[in-house]
Amino acid sequence: MRVGSRRAPSAPFPGLLSSAQFAALAAEYRRACGFEICACDSDGKLRRGGAERPSEGRSVSDLRKHAVSEALRWGEPSVLSDGIEGVLWAIPVCQNQKLLGGLVVTVTRLRRPSKAGALDQRVVSACRVLLELGTRYNLVNAPLLSERRETARREQEKAEALHLMKEGTFDTIRSIYLREEPALIAAIRRGERSAARHAINRVLTAIYMLGQSRIELLKSLALELVVTMTRTAVQAGGNPENILGLNYQSLSRLADISDQEDLAGWLCRMLESLIDAIESNSRLPGSSQLARAVKYVEEHLAEALPREEVARAAGLSPSHFSHLMKARMGCTFTQLLTRMRLERARSLLVHTDAELAHVAAACGFTDQSYFTRVFRKTHRLTPSEFRRAKRPIRNASAPKSQTSARLYKPGAAVRC
Incomplete structure (x- = not known):
């Protein structure tokens, strides 16, 4: 029998993250951001690092559990308050679709904000770094989190568009479009497809609400949108001859569309083609x-x-x-x-x-x-x-x- 031997600490996530790997990850995060992290199971109970301590009637383990579930829900770290002066954030650790637990930053006090509503930039940066490390160590289901972020973004845009429609401020496709036009023009001129898609998606939500399930009405509203988008693309530097050729080809396809999903795809392809036309004829070296x-x-x-x-x-x-x-x-x-x-x-x-x-x-x-x-x-x-x-x-x-x-x-x- 050996005397004085120490038992090696157990892996926080067996088969996924060993004790040595956790120590290396924690040290890298500490060097990059200056914060300590711990590993917990799906119930918020500690597996490695950190220390249990109460926080105004709500245990820190409950906070950890909530932080992990919120990060999984939204696809990115969510900053939660401990009810006093501190915050914590987490990323979910998954094996395929199964949630095993999370990596959580121990409760940290925020700096006093320079102005009302300002976020501590350390926290914003540290959230991003934690997600990057989790992805590099293969601890997160990156496609799932990306899908959750995209879903949350679409739901937010849909809610904003519906709110505007219910207020009755915009009752025609042109008035709806004109509200989004500045953001769309700026995105098209910069060649930012993602931002342009976001603007178009908000308009699409309003189109579908105006047109209900009447596909022919939806198609006429979509056609009006394309005409306005074309004008925007020409103003942004696109070659008019190329754009007119694109419109001619696309209009022939529009006649064959029979459902909303195909119509949405048609509009997105039109947007991509318009941005391509602008990029191929860029005016700024x-x-x-x-x-x-x-x-x-x-x-x-x-x-x-x-x-x-x-x-x-x-x-x-x-x-x-x-x-x-x-x-x-x-x-x-x-x-x-x-x-x-x-x-x-x-x-x-x-x-x-x-x-x-x-x-x-x-x-x-x-x-x-x-x-x-x-x-x-x-x-x-x-x-x-x-x-x-x-x-x-x-x-x-x-x-x-x-x-x-x-x-x-x-x-x-x-x-x-």
Whole structure:
């Protein structure tokens, strides 16, 4: 009999996630976001990590169970309050269609919001990272969660459209369309098919409510919608001859449609064809759009900057924006953003006496420790060491205002 041997901790999800894998995942999440996670079963009971503690009459295990079920319901982490000053969020751990439990972030106190209704950006980012890690470790049913997110989005759009119709504000297809037209035009010009589909789906809901089950009336309403969409596409830069040819072919197919499902498919194909026609005759060269993107990043460097927001500012779809970035600048958007933030940080360290926390915030880093890690990884020096090493250069260089003007000249080229 061996004395003093320790029993290895049991796997939180046998056959899916071992004890060692959980430790590695938890450490990676801690490094990325600074939060601790635990594993629980489908009833919210701990399997690994964390500690049981009461929370205003409602046990934390109940909160964990609710967080996991809400994440499964909506297809993404849902942030729940513990009833005091803390929150937690989770992702569901599934084996095929069976819910085994979840990975839950232990109760965390929120920072005081800078303005009413503002979300703690750490939490928003940490929710995304947790879902990404769960997907990479094959713990979540990614297709199921994607389907749940899409279902929730469609139901929300349907509810919004029905609410507007019940108010009686819009009683014709044209008035309904005109409400959605600004969003649709912007999406078509950027080539964002998903956003354009969302706008069309809201109009479709209203069409079906107006037309009820009368297929011929629905077809006439759909035809009016296509005419208006065509005008939008031509204004957005589509080739009129190509678009007219598409319309001629599609109108012949419309006559054969006999049910609502086929009609919805026909409209979606029309939308895709119109966006194709616009993209094939784009008026803006990629270099101009990338310059616009770089300028937008420079002007908003202290803020959280998701790729989708910058692409929208440049008038591009996120996927096309990424393709142009790689082809024209030789780097990804994340690499560009980090490079620009570090460039600003170096300038502030050398040319100002600002505290490191203020430098980190001014450059868009979530906290000082993360800023230090990224800076050291790139420069092999901490920000403080870099400042001490470069300060002699500052005394012999141009005045601070002139140096800053050179560093932050709008529209300056940035290389990755």
